[in-house]
Amino acid sequence: MIMTVLTLLVKSRGDAQLKQVDELLKAEFENLDLDFKVLGAPVNKWVQVSLSGEDEVIATNYINKEIGTCPVSIKRVEKSSDLKGYLTKLDAVKNELTVDVGVFEPKITMATVPLAFLQAELADGKKLDLKKIAEAYGLHENLPLTVKVTALAGEGEQLQAELSTAQLEKMRLWRQSLLDRLIVLGATAGDVETVLKRTRLDRDVIDVERLGLFESALTCKLGTDAAGLIPRMGRYMRHAVFVVFNPKESFRLIGEMPLTL
Numbered sequence: 001m002i003m004t005v006l007t008l009l010v011k012s013r014g015d016a017q018l019k020q021v022d023e024l025l026k027a028e029f030e031n032l033d034l035d036f037k038v039l040g041a042p043v044n045k046w047v048q049v050s051l052s053g054e055d056e057v058i059a060t061n062y063i064n065k066e067i068g069t070c071p072v073s074i075k076r077v078e079k080s081s082d083l084k085g086y087l088t089k090l091d092a093v094k095n096e097l098t099v100d101v102g103v104f105e106p107k108i109t110m111a112t113v114p115l116a117f118l119q120a121e122l123a124d125g126k127k128l129d130l131k132k133i134a135e136a137y138g139l140h141e142n143l144p145l146t147v148k149v150t151a152l153a154g155e156g157e158q159l160q161a162e163l164s165t166a167q168l169e170k171m172r173l174w175r176q177s178l179l180d181r182l183i184v185l186g187a188t189a190g191d192v193e194t195v196l197k198r199t200r201l202d203r204d205v206i207d208v209e210r211l212g213l214f215e216s217a218l219t220c221k222l223g224t225d226a227a228g229l230i231p232r233m234g235r236y237m238r239h240a241v242f243v244v245f246n247p248k249e250s251f252r253l254i255g256e257m258p259l260t261l
Contacts, residue, residue, distance in 0.1 A: 009068030070102025138245035
């Protein structure tokens with residue numbers, strides 16, 4: 001039997017999240033002639049699934065459109081291509097961001113975004129340190145990010161990248177809205193919405209934007225402080241990580257300037 005194995009653009013941080021992936025996709029595929037299985041997260045927590053059956057192409061197209069898949073092989077990465085991944089490290093020693101973009105054949109290869117690129121893209125060229133830029137834009141480990149490859153990896157090296165145009169546009173819109181956002185890492189959008197209703201905080205949130213399968217950004221109403229939502233939501237989401245994006249604080253730290261696009 002011919003079988004397709006896909007590496008989803010999803011990182012699992014435990015069996016509970018693997019089970020959620022399994023339940024979500026089984027619900028989507030229940031009316032298809034398909035043998036579907038979650039294989040686990042064998043490399044750097046990237047979730048792998050297998051598909052076989054008459055409707056394998058339909059299921060594959062759904063995954064590619066709604067969830068996304070990793071390139072897996074460095075041979076599938078080209079200069080200037082946009083890659084989605086997860087911020088894995090804010091390296092203050094090397095002055096760079098490390099982003100896992102799902103490349104692990106023939107070996108694990110990350111993308112790095114030098115501080116100089118971040119200063120040009122996010123700080124109008126000002127020589128701000130990595131920590132200040134991260135605070136201003138809510139950059140945190142496990143945050144989904146889209147980067148553009150600027151240099152391919154040499155032997156024993158990582159990919160060099162900058163933030164993509166789409167990523168910068170999102171940050172620009174968030175900033176210019178002047179609305180607080182609470183980024184929730186480690187929970188599905190459905191779980192977030194359930195907790196918002198349970199705590200009645202849905203009255204303080206305009207929108208729940210899905211950043212990834214287990215990552216969301218909550219847009220707060222004007223005058224609502226994102227940090228104030230954390231204690232009430234945290235009672236019911238003990239395994240989630242909360243990151244505040246405060247546009248006013250961003251303008252205070254970096255100044256009032258447009259992003260470079």
